[in-house]
Amino acid sequence: MDLLETDHVPWRRLELTVRRPAVDIADLVVERGQERILDGVSCAIAHGSLTALLGPSGSGKTTLLRCIVGVQRIRTGSIRVLGHPAGAGELRRRVGYVTQAPSVYADLTVRENARYFASLHGMPGRHADEALADVGLTGHADELTGQLSGGQRSRVSLACALLGKPDLLVLDEPTVGLDPALRRDLWQRFAELAQAGTTILVSSHVMDEAARCERLLLIRDGRLLSDGTPASIRAATGSDDLEEAFLRLIERDGSAVA
Amino acid sequence: MPARATASTAERILRQLRHDKRTVALLLVLPAVLLTNVWAMYDGRHHSFNRVGLALLGLFPFITMFLVTSVAMLRERTTGTLERFLTLPPGKADLLFGYGLAFGTAAVAQAAVATTLACGPLGLDAGNPVIAALVAVASAVLGVALGLLCSAFARSEFQAVQFMPAVVLPQLLLCGLFVPREDMSSWLHAVSDVLPLTYAVDALRELSASGGATATMWRDVAIVAATATAALVAASTTLRRRSR
Numbered sequence: 063m064d065l066l067e068t069d070h071v072p073w074r075r076l077e078l079t080v081r082r083p084a085v086d087i088a089d090l091v092v093e094r095g096q097e098r099i100l101d102g103v104s105c106a107i108a109h110g111s112l113t114a115l116l117g118p119s120g121s122g123k124t125t126l127l128r129c130i131v132g133v134q135r136i137r138t139g140s141i142r143v144l145g146h147p148a149g150a151g152e153l154r155r156r157v158g159y160v161t162q163a164p165s166v167y168a169d170l171t172v173r174e175n176a177r178y179f180a181s182l183h184g185m186p187g188r189h190a191d192e193a194l195a196d197v198g199l200t201g202h203a204d205e206l207t208g209q210l211s212g213g214q215r216s217r218v219s220l221a222c223a224l225l226g227k228p229d230l231l232v233l234d235e236p237t238v239g240l241d242p243a244l245r246r247d248l249w250q251r252f253a254e255l256a257q258a259g260t261t262i263l264v265s266s267h268v269m270d271e272a273a274r275c276e277r278l279l280l281i282r283d284g285r286l287l288s289d290g291t292p293a294s295i296r297a298a299t300g301s302d303d304l305e306e307a308f309l310r311l312i313e314r315d316g317s318a319v320a
Numbered sequence: 321m322p323a324r325a326t327a328s329t330a331e332r333i334l335r336q337l338r339h340d341k342r343t344v345a346l347l348l349v350l351p352a353v354l355l356t357n358v359w360a361m362y363d364g365r366h367h368s369f370n371r372v373g374l375a376l377l378g379l380f381p382f383i384t385m386f387l388v389t390s391v392a393m394l395r396e397r398t399t400g401t402l403e404r405f406l407t408l409p410p411g412k413a414d415l416l417f418g419y420g421l422a423f424g425t426a427a428v429a430q431a432a433v434a435t436t437l438a439c440g441p442l443g444l445d446a447g448n449p450v451i452a453a454l455v456a457v458a459s460a461v462l463g464v465a466l467g468l469l470c471s472a473f474a475r476s477e478f479q480a481v482q483f484m485p486a487v488v489l490p491q492l493l494l495c496g497l498f499v500p501r502e503d504m505s506s507w508l509h510a511v512s513d514v515l516p517l518t519y520a521v522d523a524l525r526e527l528s529a530s531g532g533a534t535a536t537m538w539r540d541v542a543i544v545a546a547t548a549t550a551a552l553v554a555a556s557t558t559l560r561r562r563s564r
Contacts, residue, residue, distance in 0.1 A: 094564055131407055135562045149561060154409045165400030169336045181328035182408045206339065226408075 082145065084109045084230055084261040085130055090139035092125055092284075099125045101284040102139070107263060107277075112256040114272040115265040116308065117281035123265040124162065126281065127232050130263070131159040144229055155183070158228030162235045164219035168208030172199055172218050175207055179222040193225035194218075196251065198244070213240040220248075231255065233264045237271060249274050269305040280308055287315050325410035329418025330425070333392070337426060343388070347426060351380040351434040359442045366443070373444045374528055375497040377434060377452060378520040381427045381460030383488055389423055389467030390480045397471070402559070412556045420464050420552060427460030428453075447527040451537075455527065458544045459520035465551035466516075472558030491517035496525070516547040 083106035092100040100122050107113050117123050128134035129141055132149020141148035144156055166175045176190035183189075194200050197217040202210060207218055220236055233252075237245045249271060256262050256276075264275070272278050273292050280288040280295075288295060288311050292304060299307040337344060355376060362369040396402040405415055431453040438444040439452070446452035470487055474480035494504070494512035501512055501522075512518045523540035527533060 133403055133407060133562055135564050154407060157407070159404070159407050161400050161404070163400055165404040167332070167336060167401060168399070169339050170332070171339075174332070174335055178328060178332040179408070182325055182405070182410050184324070184409070222404075 082109075083107055084111075084144055085263070086140075086142040087126075087130075088140045090126075090129060090141060091137040092122075092129065092134060093137045099284055100129070103281070103284070103286050105279060105286055105289055107261060109261055110256055110259045111277055112252055112262045112275050113264070113277040113279060114275040115263060115279045115281060116267065116269070116272055117265075117287075119267065121281050122284040123281055124234055125284075127159070127234050127263070127265060130230075131157060131232055133159075155226065156229045158223035158226050158231045160216075160220050160223045160231075160233045160236055162238070164212075164215040166207055166215065166218045166222060168206070168215075170207055171204050172207055172210070173203040175218055176203075176221055176225060180225050183226045185225060189225045190221075193221040196224055197221045198247065211239075213244065216240075217244075217248075228260065230261045231263070233262070235265055235267070237266065237268065245271065269308065273304055278304075280311060282312060282315065287311055325414035326417045326421065329410075329414055330421035333419060333422035334425060336392075337422070344426075347384060347388075347430050348433050350384070351376075351430060352437045354380070355434060355438050355442060369442075370445055370528065372497065373438055373442070374446060374452075374524045375495060375521045377431075377438060377444075377446070377456050378459045378517070378524050379492060379495070379497070380434060381430055381456045382463040382517055382520065383484075383492075384430070385423050385427060385460040385463035386467040386470075386488055387481075387484055389419060389464045390471040390474065390483060391477065393419070393468050393471035394474055394477060394480045403563075406559065406561045412559045413552075415559070416465075416468055416552045416556055419468055420461055420548070423464045424457060424461045427457045430460070431456035445528055446524065447529070447531045448533065451527055451533050452524060455520060455523045455537075455541055455544075458523075458541055458548070459517065462516055462520065462544050462548040462551070465548040465555065468555040469551045469558065472555060491515045494518065495521040497521070516544055519543040519547075 085107040088104050090100050090103040091098070103126060115123050115126065125134055129136055130143060130148055132153065143153055146153055170178070172194060173190065176194050177187050180187060180190040194203055197220055199214065199217055199221060202214060207215060210218070216236060216239065223231065237248055240248065252262050252264065253274065266272060276291060278288070278290060278292060278295060279286060295304065295307050296302055299310040301307040301310060355373060358372055358376060359369055435446065435449045435453040435456065439446050439449040466487060470483040471480060474483060494508065494515055495518045501509060504512065519540040523537045526537040526540065
């Protein structure tokens, strides 16, 4: 009752959303057979933020993203997404997920793919066309998806996730294989979406991309090595170059273990 | 809106099929060519052709739809589109019944061609060609449902293809195509009693022998439909949102 009443006061509501993170992960452990993929990861991601998840190949990036989307079986720990346990039915309208390999139908045209996923979201066909325009594929709408280049195909996959207008967008290496101009455009688009209130989590292994994010998470061997803004990471490592900064963090971690 | 997601999924699958003209041609032309082949083999021995031709009308749709669906579903698994579907609002049933609806529709076209040819130029006596086509469609939907179920147990295309001899051949051997079911030993008869394809072939026989639909025939069709539904439900339990 109390909550409902305070809800009428705008600043109060703002404070509530600011305080409760969009994604809240505590002591997350994931095992596959004998192997430990994630080893006690804890972090929180604020609403409307643009966060990069960085780490070498095989460090657990994709697994962590899959946990947040709710398609990964976990061993222990908790993940809350937009106030619900990850994978809850309510979240299926609110979380968009783009896998690393484009998960669209190669034997449909670009438009047919977008329209199908729009209809699964209960949205009219014009949303599909808008989403294609967003990723710059309007000119290819009537081509078979399987005949496009790898980068174009991953943009089809991205468009199919954008059209659901998700509150949380989880992107696994969305810029792999894209030319620099397109990469810049996509990051621009992510920044705009975040500005408009969408929470975005992007995994990447390209450091200069990461510099555009408000927040960087570095993961290595299933553990969170660093969590901060680009500026704080530069300051902590005494390096202006993020690539160099991360190498130093990894070295420090290595000597700490040894 | 669950019905809408089922319909748009069926539409999507039919669109995929439409882009694959060779598969469509094979689906439509192959049964006709093989029926003609069998007709020529029996060369005027009308009674034998009638027995085998009838069984084939029920077998073709089952076999082709079983194969096409298990490969299609395996592809959904390996390309990640299944996982994507499972993170979206619609339920698992929308996907599975979408497949049933799409390939059932394709089976209507296939059955129309095969039955028209068999009951027209080839002179097969099916009793009632329209009802015979309906039985063929029921058999196709059974193939779709079993194909969806089996694809869950295949990790690769190689394995998926092996399910064809494992699931389809026993049913083909025991449905009464080679030896009439009445002449089988009691244990073989009992095995053929629990194989669903038997009822599709029996329904076609009954239809032909009685010159029209009978209660026994409808019972057999109902058994085929019920098994198909049960297989679809079983298949939905194999679709897991969370995986390792």
